Structures are given as structure tokens and as C-alpha cells.
Amino acid sequence: MSTYPRTFSHIGISVRDIEKAANFYSEVMGWYHIMEPTVITEESDTPIGKMCIDVFGKGWGSFKIAHMSTGDKIGVEMFEF
Numbered sequence: 001m002s003t004y005p006r007t008f009s010h011i012g013i014s015v016r017d018i019e020k021a022a023n024f025y026s027e028v029m030g031w032y033h034i035m036e037p038t039v040i041t042e043e044s045d046t047p048i049g050k051m052c053i054d055v056f057g058k059g060w061g062s063f064k065i066a067h068m069s070t071g072d073k074i075g076v077e078m079f080e081f
Helices: 018-027 047-056
Strands: 010-014 032-040 063-069 075-080
Touching: 018 032, 018 063, 018 075, 032 047, 032 075
Parallel strands: 010 075
Antiparallel strands: 032 063, 063 075
């Protein structure tokens, strides 16, 4: 079996302060915002709220989320729980 680079579409990371993290990655790394930091509340009827229920299950409370992308189109999903 040979080893070769695999591709992926995005990665999720947990951060302490999503606004500071998003600003850092934008200013220092040049990443661009797909979705600005946003508060998601439990049982939200928005598309992102429904997706979070699918991922985390019911009862996860609320958190902040932001989506960014690198120059080569790797998505970075940040969570502040």
C-alpha cells in the first residue's frame, strides 16, 4: 500500500474567543470569512441550527460559530462553547 497526500474539505477547532481568533486568522494568515462569528442557540430553526442538532444532538446549549477559508480553499470551522 502506498502513501499519498489525502484531501479534506474542512477542519473544526474550538477556541476561547472566536472574535479574536477570527481576526487573527484573517489579519495574520489572510484567511477570508465565509460566515462571521454567530451565536447559535439550541433548537434554532435556522439551517445552521438544524445542522448543529444533527451533529451535536439535542441539549447542546448555545455557542458561537464562524467559518473561514484558507487561500487554497480549506475550510476552518471555529467553535466557542
